[in-house]
Amino acid sequence: MNAFVLDSLRGLRETLQFGRAADRAQELSNRMDSLIRVEARLKGRTAIAMTATGAAVLALDMGMLLASMHLVNYGMLDFGCAVVACAALMSSFGPVIAVANLGSTLQQTLASGARVLDVLDECPQTEEVEGGVALDGFEGAVASHVDFSYGDAKVLSDVELHVEPGQVVQIAGRSGSGKSTLLKLFMRFWDVDRGEIEVSGRDIRCVNTASLREVEGFMTQETHLFAGTVRDNLAFAKPGARDEEIMAACEKASIANFVHRLPEGLDTQVGELGDALSGGERQRLGLARMFLHDAPFVLLDEPTSNLDALNEAAVLRALSDNRAGKTVLLVSHRPSAAAIADVTYSVEHGRVS
DSSP states (O other), rough: HHHHHHHHHHHHHHHTTTOOHHHHHHHHHHHHHHHHHHHHHHHHHHHHHHHHHHHHHHHHHHHHHHHHHHHTTSSSOOOHHHHHHHHHHHHTHHHHHHHTHHHHHHHHHHHHHHHHHHTTTOOOOOOOOSSSSSOOSSSOOOEEEEEEEEEEEEEEEEEEEEETTTOOEEEEETTTTTTTHHHHHHTSSSSOOOEEEEETTTEEGOOHHHHHHHHHHEOSSSOOSSSBHHHHHHTTTTTTTOOHHHHHHHTTTOHHHHHHTTTTTOOOOOOGGGGTTTTHHHHHHHHHHHHHHHHHHHEEEEEETSOHHHHHHHHHHHHHTTTTTTTEEOOOOOOOGGGGOOOEEEEEETEEE
């Protein structure tokens, strides 16, 4: 129910646009009815258990009182001892009742525990490498005879790609051709099915994961912003960064003027999921975050897809002006990206040419 409500709120604009509000409301009502039936069944069982417990306690208390009165009347037991015995019995039922009532919350506790255990049992797509090679810097990257599939769907086939230090390499191609997947393989978010990917002459499967991510910087097509301030989101790439460093990164991403115009500057809240900003503003903040990370090997997945022509030109100019000491692997289907590229590869049907 929580997931459905959250999904409905995030997709509210689309729901209103396509006139599906009534359908979502009906689905919500159906789910609520189902939840109510389940809760009624659980509470009914809880009520039966509590009633049975209360009846048993009452019956035993009455039995104890009657037995005590009988023994006192016949002089077999002192009145004071009878009172103590009855009080001891009645007070002993507290822990018993607490255990009996545990069933009302135990099912929710077990369900919550099962969800936590399911998360803990999840296996990562790639195991972290800690005892491997540490990279001192970036000396080029190579994809050699790389095959990769999502399940049974083959995405990349016998891919050959060479990236020399200092180059800006563009990867072009239609949507779904495997361009973004290739960048994620360089980041080792997945492992290749066949072949190998090398960074600085080392197979990335033998490189310490932390060292690899320090050398590489990756910007996705949709920049995720955390709830917090602009400063928090930019400094996420470099904890403890000074304001001067953050603003220098904003200058490189051509968003410094926008940050200065914000009501509280770097202390402005971006809202949940960055909803207080436009898609283009979020994307340029993602680019500023990438400049702040200052990795020598930069992988950019459609960095200008949410920008108009003017801002796209500013971003491409920023990439070109700040390429010193950087190697850029740029995925973009726009012809304008070729203007700053030294080499262009085309991906079609999982093959690179």
